[in-house]
Amino acid sequence: MSNERDRAPKGGRAWIAGVVLILGTTVAANFYVMHLASDDPSFAIEPDYYDRALRWDDELAQRERNAQLGWRASPALDAAAAQGTTVQVRLADAAGVPVRDATVRVSAFPIARSAQVAEATLSPRADGAYAAPFPVQRSGAWEVRIEAVRGGDRFTSVHRLDVPAAGVQAR
Secondary structure (H helix, E strand, C coil): CCCHHHCCHHHHHCCCCCCCHHHHHHHHHHHHHHHHHCCCCCCCCCCHHHHHHCHHHHHHHHHHHHHHHHEEEEEEEEECCCCEEEEEEEEEECCCCCCCCCCCEEEEEEEEHHCCCCCCCCCEEECCCEEECCCCCCCEEEEEEEEEEEECCEEEEEEEEECCCCCCCCC
């Protein structure tokens, strides 16, 4: 009897090893694909998108308030500034007079990497504009969201800008 065991084919172990190898490779490939899918810098989800949807009426009311104020915002991302990159916003009323003494906040992101949101509170300048240093790290299309508050007035606007490649390190 022990002699029969010694003569049994050993090919069964090779099949088990092959199945384990194939299953292990499949599991490893799935983890790699999940990592690739979750680590895409081009993909982003709008923060609090569900709450924003619930407050859509507030958004429409703010747009109406913006129209009543008559303010206009003209943003610029200057990647060729001598002191580094700056964001600048010119804020004017309906008559074209600069809006002064406002608190101006900007959040912006490159469209190609929308998860890389940068924010800044701008300081007033002598020429009536508002500006601050800003971490622009890539050229191309950007979305700039502006919020200006003066007293009880709140103004918002969204703009698309093209940032030139001068002085910008693309990532």
